[in-house]
Amino acid sequence: MSTPVSTPVSTPVSTPVDAADRAAGRPPTPWSSWPRSSTGLLAPLGCGTAVVAACAGLLESGIRAPVRTHGDGGPGADGAALVALAASLGGFAVLMAVLLVAGAVGTSVRAQGRELALLRCVAATPRRIHRTVRAQVLQCLLLVAVPGLLLGRVLGAGALSLLTAHGVAPAGTPYRSGWLPLVVTGGSVLVVAVAAAWSATRPLVRSSPAALLAAAGTGRRWAGPGRVGAGLVLLAGGAALSTVTATVFRGDPLAAATAGPAPIAWAGGLALLGPAVTAVLTAPVRLLGRGPGVLGSAVARTTASSVESAAIAVPVLVAVGTSLGTLLLGSTSSALTGADPVNTWAGYLLAALVVGCSTLHLVNSLAEAAALRQRQTALLRIVGAGPGWLLRVDAVHATVLAACGALAGLAVAAAAVVPYRLAVTGRVSGTGSWEVVLVVLGAAVLLPAVLSTVPTLLSLREPAVRRLARAR
Structure with missing residues (x-):
């Protein structure tokens, strides 16, 4: 007698958030399966966007600052000084954004360690794990992109007013936030976010599913x-x-x-x-x-x-x-x-x-x-x-x-x-x-x-x- 061969059926993965929604009688929403631990990414991504945008705005303001003639300002009160300061701060701003976003993404991945390990156990490929974490990070980045740019404009304008009052920047220099801050900020933060997602998930795809389950939540490494x-x-x-x-x-x-x-x-x-x-x-x-x-x-x-x-x-x-x-x-x-x-x-x-x-x-x-x-x-x-x-x-x-x-x-x-x-x-x-x-x-x-x-x-x-x- 032949034994019937069962065909595996693809079923959606039920997350704890889905179960909580069903128990409470709430209808499913597009955000039902979005990990709550990902909400911790919003503030770091938003602040990283804001500080980079502020420094990029200062850089553009210095580049487009009015040219001073003799007697129009105090020593050093020219656009070149503002450009040098903005470039220096911009490098540190990108570095701080890298550390901030990398730490937040690592925290989010650790919080989902058991769930991601279970996905590995049910034959999720390393590419699928990378894509899942990257999608979470990019979703958060899209949510905070506009607020981060607006906050960066406020911070940059405030910093320029402070620098102008102390003679570092030429008096009357307007704060400019055109295409340069948008391109520099968007490109920098996008690269940082994708790199942080890849770095945080790399240990998950290099370990066996059994080792991941055993190490989930221990935080020893x-x-x-x-x-x-x-x-x-x-x-x-x-x-x-x-x-x-x-x-x-x-x-x-x-x-x-x-x-x-x-x-x-x-x-x-x-x-x-x-x-x-x-x-x-x-x-x-x-x-x-x-x-x-x-x-x-x-x-x-x-x-x-x-x-x-x-x-x-x-x-x-x-x-x-x-x-x-x-x-x-x-x-x-x-x-x-x-x-x-x-x-x-x-x-x-x-x-x-x-x-x-x-x-x-x-x-x-x-x-x-x-x-x-x-x-x-x-x-x-x-x-x-x-x-x-x-x-x-x-x-x-x-x-x-x-x-x-x-x-x-x-x-x-x-x-x-x-x-x-x-x-x-x-x-x-x-x-x-x-x-x-x-x-x-x-x-x-x-x-x-x-x-x-x-x-x-x-x-x-x-x-x-x-x-x-x-x-x-």
């Missing part, structure tokens, strides 16, 4: 040889810049040329080695002990995973190290060497750019950490943990990690500022330094402590049992 090598190269570059500043250019005004990039190199190297650096920084925290109290629970969470801890500590490290180093270098140059105001304001705008992008990355990291802990939080609520206890644990945990990142950032700033002050003045201390340091460190520690409680406050609005059912 944090770096490959390329990332470690790049981090070590940046640290070596930072050490070389600081050494050259303190020795070769001692007493030479050109010391600012090597001191300026130093905090970026130091911070970038430590950021690439973030989990390893965080593990070293949080090692003394274990001495605080473990226990059922708020402090013990926060310590246990801090030392449980260096990868998750680095997601909070590293943005603080980058923000404090780069901004504090840039501000102190700028103030020293202005007070002692009469530095060009173009370079000074370029440093200030760069510091603002780094702080803004790092803050956004920190918010995304805190949201991801809260989403990964929602099952644990729901179980704690079921067994009797009160809202106040949960909020205190979140605040203490974020404060400890932010303090570790802030101290590392202070070391980064010192590694750049101390050699420069030794080269220029022959001493380490300077006027007004401690006030700036205290303000930056205080803000860096308090902001994560406050932001960390927001996801928990939002989750408390829903019953614990329902939250547990919806947990990943």
Whole structure:
């Protein structure tokens, strides 16, 4: 007797969002199967578009600035200075967009790790996985393209007004946002988004489905040889810049040329080695002990995973190290060497750019950490943990990690500022330094402590049992 051969039937994949919609009696919509984790891409893509568009607008404004004759403006108040500043900021803006979008896409892919692993198990090809993630990223980019361009126009016009008021740009220079910002921004952000999608899905298509399912949600792998090598190269570059500043250019005004990039190199190297650096920084925290109290629970969470801890500590490290180093270098140059105001304001705008992008990355990291802990939080609520206890644990945990990142950032700033002050003045201390340091460190520690409680406050609005059912 012959056995009938069954023909496989192609059925659509049902996502958790589809099931939730059916259970609630909601009709399906085109966005029903769109992963909710992709919403975390909207803000990074929008902000990346805005900062690149703002710098491109400044560049076009400088190119088309009116030509000054003798006596029409102060020294340096011409379009060439604005072009140089915009080009410098534009390069850093693209770099920050790359880091911001790459981090957000990686977070989104990690959040969908189990679902993408299941797709691999049901014979989804690597090309299909790449296409799925790329489609999500491009959908988000389309949603934020117009708002990002409009925000970039507002930021660019505000920056131009500030530069004009301080004599960096010619008085009366109009802000222009024509075809150049549109082409530069569209091309740059599109390339960054597609490259980030490819980079984030590459580990998924190179591993076996069984290995992906086993590793889904563990977050143990944090770096490959390329990332470690790049981090070590940046640290070596930072050490070389600081050494050259303190020795070769001692007493030479050109010391600012090597001191300026130093905090970026130091911070970038430590950021690439973030989990390893965080593990070293949080090692003394274990001495605080473990226990059922708020402090013990926060310590246990801090030392449980260096990868998750680095997601909070590293943005603080980058923000404090780069901004504090840039501000102190700028103030020293202005007070002692009469530095060009173009370079000074370029440093200030760069510091603002780094702080803004790092803050956004920190918010995304805190949201991801809260989403990964929602099952644990729901179980704690079921067994009797009160809202106040949960909020205190979140605040203490974020404060400890932010303090570790802030101290590392202070070391980064010192590694750049101390050699420069030794080269220029022959001493380490300077006027007004401690006030700036205290303000930056205080803000860096308090902001994560406050932001960390927001996801928990939002989750408390829903019953614990329902939250547990919806947990990943």
